[in-house]
Amino acid sequence: MTSYLARRAGQMVLTLFLIVTLTFFLVQAQPGDYATFYSLNPDIPAEAREQIKASFGLDKPLWQQYLVHMKNTFTGNFGVSFGHYPRPVMEVLAERLPRTVVLFLSATAVSFYVGFFLGKAIAWRRGGVLEYAATISGATLFTAFTPAFALMMIWIFAFKLGWLPVGKFLDPLIWRGAEVSANHVFSYMLATAAVFIAFAFLTLLAARKLGRLGTGRMPFLVIAGGAAVIPIVWAFTGVGYLALDILRHMILPIATLTLISFAGTMLLTRNSMLETMREDYVMAARAKGLPEKVVRDRHAARNALLPVITSLVYSLIFAIDGSVIIEGVFSWPGTGMTLLEAVRSEDLPLVMGSMVFIGLFSLLAHVIVDVLYVYLDPRIRYQ
Amino acid sequence: MPMTTADTEPVLKVVDLSLSYLTRQGPLQAVQSVSFELGRGQSLGLVGESGCGKTSIANCLMRLLPDNGRLTSGQILLDGQDLVPLSEEEMRHFRWGQMAMVFQAAMNALDPVYRVGQQVVEAIEAHGVEVTTAGARERVARLFRMVGLDPQLMERYPHEFSGGMRQRAVIAMALACDPSVIIADEPTTALDVIVQDRLLRELKGVQRELSMSMIYISHDIGVVAEVTDRIGVMYAGRLVELGDTADVFGAPMHPYTAALMSSFPSISGEKHELETLPGEPPNLANPPAGCPFHPRCAYATEECREEFPAQVQRGSRWTACWHPLTDMAGVGQ
Amino acid sequence: MIERPPNQPPPAGEGVSLFGDAPEIDLSRGRVDLTLVRLRMAWRTLRDGWAVFVESRIGVLSLAIIAVFALMAFSHPILMATVWEPDVYDPVTGYAFDRFDHPAPPNWRHPLGTDSLGRDILSQLLFSAKSEFILGITAALVTVGIATTVGAVAAYYGGLVDSLLMRLADLIIALPGISLLIVLSALFNLNLFYLALIIGVLGGFGGTAIILKSQALSIRVKPYIEAARAAGGSHFHVIFVHIIPNLLPLSLLYMMFTVTGAIFAEAVLSFLGLLDIRMSWGIMIHTANVGGYLLSGANYWWLVIPAGASITLLCSAFYLVGRALDEVVNPRLRRHDG
Numbered sequence A: 001m002t003s004y005l006a007r008r009a010g011q012m013v014l015t016l017f018l019i020v021t022l023t024f025f026l027v028q029a030q031p032g033d034y035a036t037f038y039s040l041n042p043d044i045p046a047e048a049r050e051q052i053k054a055s056f057g058l059d060k061p062l063w064q065q066y067l068v069h070m071k072n073t074f075t076g077n078f079g080v081s082f083g084h085y086p087r088p089v090m091e092v093l094a095e096r097l098p099r100t101v102v103l104f105l106s107a108t109a110v111s112f113y114v115g116f117f118l119g120k121a122i123a124w125r126r127g128g129v130l131e132y133a134a135t136i137s138g139a140t141l142f143t144a145f146t147p148a149f150a151l152m153m154i155w156i157f158a159f160k161l162g163w164l165p166v167g168k169f170l171d172p173l174i175w176r177g178a179e180v181s182a183n184h185v186f187s188y189m190l191a192t193a194a195v196f197i198a199f200a201f202l203t204l205l206a207a208r209k210l211g212r213l214g215t216g217r218m219p220f221l222v223i224a225g226g227a228a229v230i231p232i233v234w235a236f237t238g239v240g241y242l243a244l245d246i247l248r249h250m251i252l253p254i255a256t257l258t259l260i261s262f263a264g265t266m267l268l269t270r271n272s273m274l275e276t277m278r279e280d281y282v283m284a285a286r287a288k289g290l291p292e293k294v295v296r297d298r299h300a301a302r303n304a305l306l307p308v309i310t311s312l313v314y315s316l317i318f319a320i321d322g323s324v325i326i327e328g329v330f331s332w333p334g335t336g337m338t339l340l341e342a343v344r345s346e347d348l349p350l351v352m353g354s355m356v357f358i359g360l361f362s363l364l365a366h367v368i369v370d371v372l373y374v375y376l377d378p379r380i381r382y383q
Numbered sequence B: 001m002p003m004t005t006a007d008t009e010p011v012l013k014v015v016d017l018s019l020s021y022l023t024r025q026g027p028l029q030a031v032q033s034v035s036f037e038l039g040r041g042q043s044l045g046l047v048g049e050s051g052c053g054k055t056s057i058a059n060c061l062m063r064l065l066p067d068n069g070r071l072t073s074g075q076i077l078l079d080g081q082d083l084v085p086l087s088e089e090e091m092r093h094f095r096w097g098q099m100a101m102v103f104q105a106a107m108n109a110l111d112p113v114y115r116v117g118q119q120v121v122e123a124i125e126a127h128g129v130e131v132t133t134a135g136a137r138e139r140v141a142r143l144f145r146m147v148g149l150d151p152q153l154m155e156r157y158p159h160e161f162s163g164g165m166r167q168r169a170v171i172a173m174a175l176a177c178d179p180s181v182i183i184a185d186e187p188t189t190a191l192d193v194i195v196q197d198r199l200l201r202e203l204k205g206v207q208r209e210l211s212m213s214m215i216y217i218s219h220d221i222g223v224v225a226e227v228t229d230r231i232g233v234m235y236a237g238r239l240v241e242l243g244d245t246a247d248v249f250g251a252p253m254h255p256y257t258a259a260l261m262s263s264f265p266s267i268s269g270e271k272h273e274l275e276t277l278p279g280e281p282p283n284l285a286n287p288p289a290g291c292p293f294h295p296r297c298a299y300a301t302e303e304c305r306e307e308f309p310a311q312v313q314r315g316s317r318w319t320a321c322w323h324p325l326t327d328m329a330g331v332g333q
Numbered sequence C: 001m002i003e004r005p006p007n008q009p010p011p012a013g014e015g016v017s018l019f020g021d022a023p024e025i026d027l028s029r030g031r032v033d034l035t036l037v038r039l040r041m042a043w044r045t046l047r048d049g050w051a052v053f054v055e056s057r058i059g060v061l062s063l064a065i066i067a068v069f070a071l072m073a074f075s076h077p078i079l080m081a082t083v084w085e086p087d088v089y090d091p092v093t094g095y096a097f098d099r100f101d102h103p104a105p106p107n108w109r110h111p112l113g114t115d116s117l118g119r120d121i122l123s124q125l126l127f128s129a130k131s132e133f134i135l136g137i138t139a140a141l142v143t144v145g146i147a148t149t150v151g152a153v154a155a156y157y158g159g160l161v162d163s164l165l166m167r168l169a170d171l172i173i174a175l176p177g178i179s180l181l182i183v184l185s186a187l188f189n190l191n192l193f194y195l196a197l198i199i200g201v202l203g204g205f206g207g208t209a210i211i212l213k214s215q216a217l218s219i220r221v222k223p224y225i226e227a228a229r230a231a232g233g234s235h236f237h238v239i240f241v242h243i244i245p246n247l248l249p250l251s252l253l254y255m256m257f258t259v260t261g262a263i264f265a266e267a268v269l270s271f272l273g274l275l276d277i278r279m280s281w282g283i284m285i286h287t288a289n290v291g292g293y294l295l296s297g298a299n300y301w302w303l304v305i306p307a308g309a310s311i312t313l314l315c316s317a318f319y320l321v322g323r324a325l326d327e328v329v330n331p332r333l334r335r336h337d338g
């Protein structure tokens, strides 16, 4: 197991190295060079230009520039943004990354759960109405033209029904006169979410340790109780209404990203389930007189999960692309929208910085999937 | 050697069982009008070439046919209770509790993601045989010892087991809920000869010890002869001969039984000529008219080609053949 | 527990070999003979595969949808040459002089209305269909060309070549494609052809290569490959004459997915206004969006719905055909065996 993880980790580092190299050569290959880009930008004062040139090694030969680029990237120095001058690229990205992470993680978790649940259901009852309905609507959502679909969601829920805000991160009217910054509130929201997840996880863990005593509704009631405490605590902070505003802005993008990405997991699960359902151990489970639900969930679906986890990487990458598009459409100021803005305003340092961040993000997805797989498959865990 | 069980009511009685599979080429009649009885504490062997419907019968007894399998007629009476009309939920309680199975591919009958012991515990808990987890685990340890496995192995995963160990674990699993009938479908086929031999003897021993009834399925007539009291020979979905193992072996009545026996080295030590059976078993989607064996039978006549043979009864045994080989030896009356 | 009947031929489309497993090669027979045998077997496999394919209602429906779009693509030049005056109906430079209220709602002369610049929507829609096919098919051909070669070469030579190619593939699939294309659009002027090329190359060296390699591995160990080597066939000969043709059915499947990806990527990038393309479904929506018509709700539906629905429909159709083909080449997914 350790050798497996070590090998994978080695590959990751290599991949990261290649991504950084790739970004360097892409910039080199594009018409015009980095130096001119900087020197053409009127926002940058002449004296700063020289300094920038030096920090990128733009006056040195190519191979030295490459080394400087490597060093800069790995130390998190992506230069100064044109569009947000004089803020460094790193600072802009660091501010926006958490927003993307929240959007991405919540949507991924929900869509994975829904996709897996539906996938196993339609495989178990093949040929039913549910199969046709889920396959067609799933595939349609999966291949739906994401921007148009996102706009449709906005139109329905924000314009027609007026339930949710149209886009953006917050409503300036509500925030006028607020004493705290949005980032501040948002980081407290993140902390709350983290604490809650840890609480839920520990509850479930404890329930499992307790054995039969801990089964049934009990752990879920405890978790629900924990969830109920959250609004009460926030009510005392005095900025609860601001958090609520951010929350309201989050719903639509997360829902949209979930809807476009659940089908991938669903269709994968279905295929994987169809294969495990033919396995002898599933028949054995049924022969043992286990209840239908136990056969389906504990045996067929549990094994069907393994290939789904392996392909989870692809679903995650699909979702990364999806969140870039959705951030753009909803004006959700995360890494994806930063990339789009940067591309539109030809803010090259920010483009490259976002690219590296998004690349890192997908690498991280790989690592998480690997660890998850090792955890789920005893054949690798106990080698 | 055979136990006489004629005086007690059979534990399992199969009456006129027929089943077919829906396939692209049309229905495939995998089992046709099969009837037999299994006495209490008795073991019955089913033999026949691969594809003759043995596994189908086994699965059908457990009501575990694949999606495209259809039970077209028949009764499965377990202790007088017909299993055929039962709902899936009612059937669940008969499975394993009353009738358990040792699977053909034991290699794959264990779920790779759970500990082996846990998979036995699961069955015990599902049927409420033991109420506490500790009790269930104690029971599994006992079963493991009974089949010659170290109870410590409960905590291991299937991939850490050798083929023989897995097969033992699967047998322990089958015994978990004290079933009255065990169906063993080629339990040793995938193992090497030595392991196979030891396991066979142990299986036989356990069955005797717990005085369970057993249906033992194999394509290898030699193996079946070793462990069973009675033997049924199948050909192309039909039962063609049924009788006490010693009788059938002493003097096969059906030409197919005789051919099967001569294709395997005799267990009694005397070497038969290894005469292989010419031809192939028929296509079940389109079986030949009359006796399905006629294209390969040396004794086939016009009659055989036209009509399925009537049963010829001789005491406790019978065969379905127009020209039974009675003259080969004085068939036991 | 399901065994294959020993006395029946394997079911239609078993395995993925378009040409069947090549028969024992009789070296005294000429090449022509072998080609004939292969063609006959290919025909049989295709016919059997088709029989499985038509069992999937969704697959057939999707194929019909693709056919409709193909008809649309072909009808555009015909309409332009016959009933549509270029001044009015040109998808890019036309202007509907007959109306003043652009974007005009559907009417007799313009069945799907006009856009805010006074151009006929139907004409744009049909014209774009053609571009999408060109884009999708070019990308798919590039992908398949590269992926079969990479897969076959990696499987055939193994060793260092194999590891290098597979690491490259790992790298490519670790990258989010749309984001990468967005970055590339910032650096280069992407037109339809470059876009197709980039998507094709990424696909060809990426995931498709991995899948085709594992397929090629199972072909490499077949006896006829040994026979071809023994008969003095060069590496090149074995790879291109014996391995690659056997990879084609599976690559056909992945072509479908590449087409979906290419059309989708083009639409997204066009919508974001990042491509150097004159007209496409994505551009139609982009134009509507820039004009602020998108959020005016159903009032200007003809600016969005036809183009949006076309993107979704054609993408789904290719995707679902791919999935139906999956059931043909991968018998384990089928409902019955036998």
Ligand SMILES: Nc1ncnc2c1ncn2[C@@H]1O[C@H](COP(=O)(O)OP(=O)(O)O)[C@@H](O)[C@H]1O
Pocket (backbone or CB within 6 Å): B021, B022, B023, B028, B030, B048, B049, B050, B051, B052, B053, B054, B055, B056, B057, B066, B068, B069, B284, C002, C003, C004, C005, C006, C337, C338
């Ligand atoms: N699920 C199935 N669908 C179609 N045909 C099947 C299926 N299962 C078994 N068969 C066919 O039914 C016949 C009997 O099979 P089986 O009961 O497995 O025989 P055995 O166990 O004696 O080898 C064979 O011809 C086999 O091909």
Ligand code: SF4
Pocket (backbone or CB within 6 Å): B254, B255, B256, B291, B292, B293, B294, B295, B297, B298, B299, B300, B301, B304, B309, B320, B321, B322, B323, B324
């Ligand atoms: S009935 Fe005829 S064909 Fe069939 S086994 Fe008997 S003799 Fe042979």
Ligand SMILES: [Mg+2]
Pocket (backbone or CB within 6 Å): B051, B054, B055, B056, B104, B186
């Ligand atoms: Mg069998």
